[in-house]
Amino acid sequence: SLKSCQVTVANGSAKLVLGADESYTLDVSATGCKITAKTQFGAYHAMETLSQLVVFNFDTDTYFVKDTPWSITDSPRFEHREVLLDTSRHFQPIASLKNIITSFTYAKINTIHWHIVDKQSFPYGSPTYPKLAKMGA
Secondary structure (H helix, E strand, O other): OOOEEEEEEEEOOOOOOOOOOOOEEEEEOOOEEEEEEEEHHHHHHHHHHHHHHEEEEOOOOEEEEOOOOEEEEEOOOOOOOEEEEEOOOOOOOHHHHHHHHHHHHHHOOOEEEEEOOOOOOOOOOOOOOOHHHHHOO
16 A cells, blocks of 8 residues: 655746646655656646556555556646637536536646637626626637
8 A cells, every 4th residue: 555655846936837847757666656856846747647546445445556666757748738618608607617627637737728708608797807798809
């Protein structure tokens, strides 16, 4: 069972900008793991990967990773990983939007393009930008 995980981050105060280093190394044994990353963003992605590998055994009340050992060295292929969310023409309930946005972390999406208004769609009333709903996007 997994008993510990050591995390080492070279620069834990890196700014979140396009091109930030998101690379990491994840080594998993039967009893623990080691994460090495240049920035906190790489460490976060490593933990997301680890969460996708971990299984809970209800009979023994323990967490484990199948088929250990694992050694994963990963980095994003593209700096900009975007999903278009079009609620201006495709209505989504708020609960559904929350689930969708939360799921982006599983795929390590770093940008959301939210098409929230359109001239022909449901208007979004913004107190900050009152002309937005009136004139359309």
